[in-house]
Amino acid sequence: AQSVAQPEDQVNVAEGNPLTVKCTYSVSGNPYLFWYVQYPNRGLQFLLKYITGDNLVKGSYGFEAEFNKSQTSFHLKKPSALVSDSALYFCAVSTALSGNTPLVFGKGTRLSVIA
């Protein structure tokens, strides 16, 4: 069975500092990995995904994530945080083993960027 772990419920970072939101996963076969962001009273917005190829993936709003197969991790990073990055972040995984499979999400990490 697929699973995703986001070990931190909350991450606090000062504006202008680099940020990291952690994610580890467990799947059978090759994973497809996704990051979404959720603002209050809104749906999930897609940030970036890893399918294959280069382990460093660049996405929207200056975010990037690095796929590490040996550590089964897909941490989200940004070199310089903005107050407007404060939101709830979800890591998700699917696999190609059985066609178009649903996403399995982590519990989410709340990012707070302090001015």
Add this chain to the structure above:
Amino acid sequence: GAGVSQSPRYKVAKRGQDVALRCDPISGHVSLFWYQQALGQGPEFLTYFQNEAQLDKSGLPSDRFFAERPEGSVSTLKIQRTQQEDSAVYLCASSPGLAADTQYFGPGTRLTVL
């Protein structure tokens, strides 16, 4: 272009009432997913359609939950005899149809059962 839309955005139901939640996917998207998001949790899969065919309904929590997509476009999630534990945000997502395709989410319907 237009994204995924859902209606109503908010629904309050008395315990025992039936509710129907609507999802309009992105035009041309083959796949449609329903997820349930409880307070403070990540979304959890309910059911999945490819065109009008419901290919996976393993996540539906009980036989009170029913989903349909009769013409392969708009989908409706129906909950019969609502219970308090059904209170959650119900999210709909659509994708072009391949395994690696991005799922695009609607704003969700917040259901509160009193």
